[in-house]
Amino acid sequence: xxxxxxxxxxxxxxxxxxxxxxxxxxxxxxxxxxxxxxxxxxxxxxxxxxxxxxxxxxxxxxxxxxxxxxxxxxxxxxxxxxxxxxxxxxxxxxxxxxxxxxxxxxxxxxxxxxxxxxxxxxxxxxxxxxxxxxxxxxxxxxxxxxxxxxxxxxxxxxxxxxxxxxxxxxxxxxxxxxxxxxxxxxxxxxxxxxxxxxxxxxxxxxxxxxxxxxxxxxxxxxxxxxxxxxxxxxxxxxxxxxxxxxxxxxxxxxxxxxxxxxxxxxxxxxxxxxxxxxxxxxxxxxxxxxxxxxxxxxxxxxxxxxxxxxxxxxxxxxxxxxxxxxxxxxxxxxxxxxxxxxxxxxxxxxxxxxxxxxxxxxxxxxxxxxxxxxxxxxxxxxxxxxxxxxxxxxxxxxxxxxxxxxxxxxxxxxxxxxxxxxxxxxxxxxxxxxxxxxxxxxxxxxxxxxxxxxxxxxxxxxxxxxxxxxxxxxxxxxxxxxxxxxxx
Amino acid sequence: xxxxxxxxxxxxxxxxxxxxxxxxxxxxxxxxxxxxxxxxxxxxxxxxxxxxxxxxxxxxxxxxxxxxxxxxxxxxxxxxxxxxxxxxxxxxxxxxxxxxxxxxxxxxxxxxxxxxxxxxxxxxxxxxxxxxxxxxxxxxxxxxxxxxxxxxxxxxxxxxxxxxxxxxxxxxxxxxxxxxxxxxxxxxxxxxxxxxxxxxxxxxxxxxxxxxxxxxxxxxxxxxxxxxxxxxxxxxxxxxxxxxxxxxxxxxxxxxxxxxxxxxxxxxxxxxxxxxxxxxxxxxxxxxxxxxxxxxxxxxxxxxxxxxxxxxxxxxxxxxxxxxxxxxxxxxxxxxxxxxxxxxxxxxxxxxxxxxxxxxxxxxxxxxxxxxxxxxxxxxxxxxxxxxxxxxxxxxxxxxxxxxxxxxxxxxxxxxxxxxxxxxxxxxxxx
Numbered sequence: 001x002x003x004x005x006x007x008x009x010x011x012x013x014x015x016x017x018x019x020x021x022x023x024x025x026x027x028x029x030x031x032x033x034x035x036x037x038x039x040x041x042x043x044x045x046x047x048x049x050x051x052x053x054x055x056x057x058x059x060x061x062x063x064x065x066x067x068x069x070x071x072x073x074x075x076x077x078x079x080x081x082x083x084x085x086x087x088x089x090x091x092x093x094x095x096x097x098x099x100x101x102x103x104x105x106x107x108x109x110x111x112x113x114x115x116x117x118x119x120x121x122x123x124x125x126x127x128x129x130x131x132x133x134x135x136x137x138x139x140x141x142x143x144x145x146x147x148x149x150x151x152x153x154x155x156x157x158x159x160x161x162x163x164x165x166x167x168x169x170x171x172x173x174x175x176x177x178x179x180x181x182x183x184x185x186x187x188x189x190x191x192x193x194x195x196x197x198x199x200x201x202x203x204x205x206x207x208x209x210x211x212x213x214x215x216x217x218x219x220x221x222x223x224x225x226x227x228x229x230x231x232x233x234x235x236x237x238x239x240x241x242x243x244x245x246x247x248x249x250x251x252x253x254x255x256x257x258x259x260x261x262x263x264x265x266x267x268x269x270x271x272x273x274x275x276x277x278x279x280x281x282x283x284x285x286x287x288x289x290x291x292x293x294x295x296x297x298x299x300x301x302x303x304x305x306x307x308x309x310x311x312x313x314x315x316x317x318x319x320x321x322x323x324x325x326x327x328x329x330x331x332x333x334x335x336x337x338x339x340x341x342x343x344x345x346x347x348x349x350x351x352x353x354x355x356x357x358x359x360x361x362x363x364x365x366x367x368x369x370x371x372x373x374x375x376x377x378x379x380x381x382x383x384x385x386x387x388x389x390x391x392x393x394x395x396x397x398x399x400x401x402x403x404x405x406x407x408x409x410x411x412x413x414x415x416x417x418x419x420x421x422x423x424x425x426x427x428x429x430x431x432x433x434x435x436x437x438x439x440x441x442x443x444x445x446x447x448x449x450x451x452x453x454x455x456x457x458x459x460x461x462x463x464x465x466x467x468x469x470x471x472x473x474x475x476x477x478x479x480x481x482x483x484x485x486x487x488x
Numbered sequence: 489x490x491x492x493x494x495x496x497x498x499x500x501x502x503x504x505x506x507x508x509x510x511x512x513x514x515x516x517x518x519x520x521x522x523x524x525x526x527x528x529x530x531x532x533x534x535x536x537x538x539x540x541x542x543x544x545x546x547x548x549x550x551x552x553x554x555x556x557x558x559x560x561x562x563x564x565x566x567x568x569x570x571x572x573x574x575x576x577x578x579x580x581x582x583x584x585x586x587x588x589x590x591x592x593x594x595x596x597x598x599x600x601x602x603x604x605x606x607x608x609x610x611x612x613x614x615x616x617x618x619x620x621x622x623x624x625x626x627x628x629x630x631x632x633x634x635x636x637x638x639x640x641x642x643x644x645x646x647x648x649x650x651x652x653x654x655x656x657x658x659x660x661x662x663x664x665x666x667x668x669x670x671x672x673x674x675x676x677x678x679x680x681x682x683x684x685x686x687x688x689x690x691x692x693x694x695x696x697x698x699x700x701x702x703x704x705x706x707x708x709x710x711x712x713x714x715x716x717x718x719x720x721x722x723x724x725x726x727x728x729x730x731x732x733x734x735x736x737x738x739x740x741x742x743x744x745x746x747x748x749x750x751x752x753x754x755x756x757x758x759x760x761x762x763x764x765x766x767x768x769x770x771x772x773x774x775x776x777x778x779x780x781x782x783x784x785x786x787x788x789x790x791x792x793x794x795x796x797x798x799x800x801x802x803x804x805x806x807x808x809x810x811x812x813x814x815x816x817x818x819x820x821x822x823x824x825x826x827x828x829x830x831x832x833x834x835x836x837x838x839x840x841x842x843x844x845x846x847x848x849x850x851x852x853x854x855x856x857x858x859x860x861x862x863x864x865x866x867x868x869x870x871x872x873x874x875x876x877x878x879x880x881x882x883x884x885x886x887x888x889x890x891x892x893x894x895x896x897x898x899x900x901x902x903x904x905x906x907x908x909x910x911x912x913x914x915x916x917x918x919x
Contacts (some may be wrong), residue, residue: 038755227621279623281709281731305618307626368645383590386581387598397594399579401531408594421516439616441632443640459645464628468715472626472645473742479646483671 002028002194003360005185007172007208009033010041011342012334013200014155015349016356019164023353023362028192030155030185031166032171034466035426036419037152039202041342042429043226043277043309045266046257047240048144049340050087052107052115053250059319061110064340067347071144074346078154079373080147081258087124087143087240088362090294091136099244100138107140114141129236131296143240147258148342149429150374151404154417155349158371160418168422169466172201175212177328192281196356199324199333203274203312209335215326217335220276222249222311225265225283227291229302230437232259241294249311250339252290254298261304264291268311296349304437311338321348322355332356375413379405379432400450401443403436411447415454422455424448425465444471493600493628499815501589501810502581503756506535507797508788508804509609510563510574515808516607519568521815524572526592529579533550533567534560534609536634538710539641542662544689548798559797583608585761585781605783605811607802608757608771613791614659615749622654623751624711624720633659633747640666647741652720653677655710656684656691656887658795660747665694668876674700675739678722680707680729683861685749687795687841687885698766708744717742750793760784767835768792774840775852776820777803785811792837792855795889799855800850822847825902828871830911834859834886839901841908849899856913857893858884868917871905875917884912 003025006013014036017029033039047210048071054061075082091100100117107115119141123130126139162165167190174186175197183197199208206219240255248268251336254478256261267290291298314336324331332355334348341348356398378396381389389396395409414421414430421427424434427447434440434447448462448471463469481487500516502509504709505528513526532538535713540556547553550562567574572754578593589601614632629648630638636647636657649672656679664674677695682705684691695702703722709731711723724735752770754762763772763780770791771779777787787807788800810820822844836856842848854869862884869877869892876898884890893911894902902908 085874228618275714278625278711281623284621284623300621303619303621305616305626306621306623312792383598383600386592390592390597394594394597397592397597398577399592402529405581437616437619438613439618441614441635444635445643459643463715466716468536469628470716471640472647473649474646476640476644476646479649480671482649483673 001182002192003181003362004196004198004356005030005194006198007185007203008199008200008205009036009156009166009168010039010200010402011037011152011155012337012348014159016157016198016334016353017199018155019349019353021159021164022364022368023357024365025357025360025362026353027159027164028194029159029166030108030170030172030187031168034169034422034463035429036156036166036168037149037429038313038465040309041152042149043307044148044339044342045253045255045263046145046148047255047343048082048114048146048255049343050105050107050140050143051110051112051340051343052112052140053108053245054340055282056106056109057179060323060340060344063319063344063347064320065110065112067344068142068144070346071146075146075151077373078151078158078371079375080151080154082144082146083258084142084144085239085256086139086141087242088118088127089138089140089242089244089434090123090130090134091244092133093135097136100136103138112140112142115139127237127239127241127294129297130241131294145240145256145258146342153417153430154371154374156272156419157417159361161369161372162365166419167320170395172208177212181329186485190343196330196332196354196360199331200354201336202337203310203332204334205312209324209333212331213324213326216316217320219274219336220313220315221271222313222338223269223271223276223308224311225287225306225308226263226265227284227287227300227306228304229262229264230304232262232302235260236262236295243290243294252287254291254294264288264298266309274310274312277308277310277377280309312336312356313338320342321352330359338443368408374455377432378407378410396475400446401436403438404432406431408450411450412454415451423463423465424451424471427451493598495588495600495602496527498601498603500605500607500611501601502607503583504528504534504535504609504790505574505576505613506609506611507537507560507563507787507800508611508790509607510567510802510807511804512607512609512787512811513572513574514563514566514570514814515678515805517572517810521811521812526572526574527578527580527687528574528576533564533574533576539637540662541641542666545797548796551903560611562909572884577679580756583756583760583784587783589665599787604815605785607807607811608784608786608790609788610753610756610790612750612752614746615751617746622708625713627713627716629713629717629742630711630744633657633663633745636745636882637663637666640670646670646672648672649743650675650741651743652722652739652741653745653747653769655679655733655746656686657747657750658690660745661686661690661694661744663696663747664700668698672713674698675741676701676703676722678703678706678708680725681705683885683887687887688798688823688885709736711744715742727730747807750789752790752793754790755872757786757790765835765839768828770837770838772839772883773837774820774824774842775838777838778814778820778843779808782819783814792835795887799889799891822882826907826908828909829856830909832859832862832865832912833910836910841902843899843903851896852894852899853891854894854910856910857886857889857890859886861885862912862914866913866916868911868913869894869898870909870911871902871906875919876901878919
């Protein structure tokens with residue numbers, strides 16, 4: 001019997017797990033995918049929003065502002081890339097000015113510090129590559145950037161170091177209350193009994209909610225497509241550049257990432273399949289059309305990849321956080337966590353974790369281990385630090401990913417982490433191997449070899465991202481024999 | 489703990505021990521340079537040739553047909569016999585414009601070299617799917633042709649059973665044949681352009697001989713499959729290379745191989761402050777293969793993507809020789825005259841020819857690619873607009889690098905020129 005089972009190992013589920021791991025209880029995190037952060041948490045803008053977008057009085061507004069203020073310290077503790085370059089929301093007309101003034105009012109009402117309206121000359125001084133047609137902008141100096149998947153992985157590790165169990169690749173089929181006042185979670189591979197269940201299942205959270213509650217929720221899958229550009233010698237923008245928001249979301253942005261890439265997107269298209277993360281010609285073209293309003297001379301020559309992520313938009317537009325209404329006691333949830341969900345995640349984790357612990361009557365642990373910060377990446381070390389890292393571990397001497405300068409030592413460490421990488425993409429998210437301009441062309445065979453050595457499996461079992469995503473179909477002999485069974 | 493990072497002095501440091509780096513090393517050693525180190529990031533020298541187990545290498549240089557590993561082994565053996573210091577498993581992290589090279593390896597740790605001359609020979613890499621912006625899912629089963637070649641030829645595994653190949657670059661064509669022989673079904677080779685970017689001999693020997701259809705003016709417009717590729721959509725494109733709605737063909741396949749271009753790997757070059765040529769994506773060099781930074785030379789696929797290794801070796805011998813001359817203080821002197829791409833010409837190398845007025849001029853080879861297919865064209869070189877060279881060709885195609893040689897006399901006619909231009913003309917120029 002568990003004290004709590006958290007369904008969903010995205011940034012929210014892992015933040016809740018980390019908070020709950022501060023209490024003396026038996027904790028399990030399960031997810032349908034083979035890795036943590038394998039849904040919306042791996043495919044979003046990576047922005048820690050200042051908090052001027054959400055309407056005052058909403059959970060989105062409150063948790064965004066609270067969460068954003070927690071980021072700097074939390075990211076530092078976890079050793080996760082974070083920065084606070086600020087943001088501009090661009091206005092190109094006097095109509096837009098009215099919108100920006102409204103955003104400024106919201107910023108003030110929500111308690112966002114330092115926002116002000118800036119005029120064209122100042123904008124062009126701050127960000128010279130802005131489309132000169134710009135009229136005015138809202139400047140939000142506290143807007144931040146974080147690597148969302150690295151954040152999630154680090155939260156998961158911290159929870160696991162404090163006793164939380166993770167069983168991944170384990171889709172939940174059913175949750176039901178038991179006669180003795182507990183809960184049964186039935187998955188594709190097992191059944192688990194627990195005193196409390198916490199639904200943090202992202203796009204899947206609506207179905208789980210409706211399974212146990214008399215009050216319906218409806219989630220809309222809102223897909224956003226992106227372009228990711230390579231590190232450039234000169235970054236075109238240092239801040240996150242928004243356009244005026246629409247009813248579908250914050251619009252298309254141009255932003256640096258914590259790793260010095262440039263991100264363009266997202267679109268916002270409502271789709272039927274909440275797990276369909278394909279990109280489309282129309283969506284990608286749409287990104288570029290809109291990006292050119294911000295960045296007139298944008299060119300795609302530096303494109304590394306395109307991707308899409310899905311926002312779980314609740315039809316009434318706000319987060320639903322806390323005890324599940326209309327369900328028996330012991331059920332908790334974070335439903336409809338779309339943007340600014342990443343920004344809000346630390347606050348959601350803290351509040352929801354504490355609420356669940358209070359319900360369970362758990363005591364704080366005396367021996368909670370602080371997170372082990374992720375070591376500085378070889379890529380950003382000085383020569384002296386590199387020499388030192390090598391002296392401690394000669395595997396720092398072998399570069400596996402040449403584009404992002406990732407060493408064998410770092411790849412092995414990523415696999416050995418408490419919630420370690422089990423696939424090529426798992427290694428990529430934790431180390432950046434394969435994240436660069438060659439997109440794993442050179443390093444994926446070597447990463448595969450290291451995964452095999454560390455996990456003691458055959459290359460035929462290694463997947464790109466779990467499930468049936470195996471990279472190889474057989475040995476040369478197997479396939480030749482299959483094609484020509486009669487030949488010797 | 490603080491490690492001592494004292495610089496190791498060396499006359500010539502060569503980055504890369506593929507065919508380019510090895511040839512440069514052999515030439516420099518032959519020219520009498522003993523203080524010479526070659527750094528190679530892989531565990532073995534030989535570069536990409538190691539996985540090119542098909543034959544057809546060395547026809548020009550050795551007058552025989554070798555496999556890739558055999559060709560590489562000849563240079564590896566020669567370097568070994570000459571006592572050249574080739575260090576493998578060493579990754580160069582940076583090269584500065586004053587030729588300080590920082591490298592790391594499991595064997596030696598972090599090392600800093602101070603070189604008198606540096607030869608850049610890092611080769612090239614394949615353009616990945618992401619760079620093309622092909623929509624669809626990002627599932628397993630999408631490989632660049634070279635990655636698939638590594639899995640098959642070096643690791644002994646098949647990456648798929650039913651294959652579509654996008655792009656008709658040589659590696660893709662070679663892999664069409666290789667995977668077919670190994671029991672896979674290659675359904676199609678799809679090329680965006682109205683002509684192939686590969687060598688004609690590979691179209692014949694790798695596609696036609698195995699009845700693999702080549703779809704010119706087509707491209708992949710969607711990729712299907714959640715975990716692993718289950719199919720791709722191929723569409724015909726118009727003259728502006730935009731997909732034409734209604735022309736979609738669906739292929740059921742588990743693998744998409746990409747052979748859509750090679751990109752010289754110039755991160756170190758850029759870091760050293762060397763000028764890059766937009767047409768080749770390689771360094772701007774003069775006829776001695778010296779870059780815009782004195783004492784830094786570039787050769788092979790890092791300079792411009794070649795079709796044949798024989799020409800890589802030829803170019804790299806020159807670079808090694810020139811680096812040796814530089815170390816000896818016999819710098820290639822003279823005024824640098826820019827070589828420009830004229831009509832029909834892409835990426836002429838070298839981008840500069842140095843001519844000392846009145847001096848004896850050695851022959852200069854200029855390599856480039858035509859921008860499309862030409863029948864019976866003339867390659868024309870002008871100096872300030874005046875034709876100084878003309879040569880008739882039977883056929884020219886972007887898939888085959890063109891090569892012309894300017895002689896002493898023709899170069900003498902360029903001595904006072906502000907610019908030299910190479911162009912392709914369908915009419916015979918008046919000389």
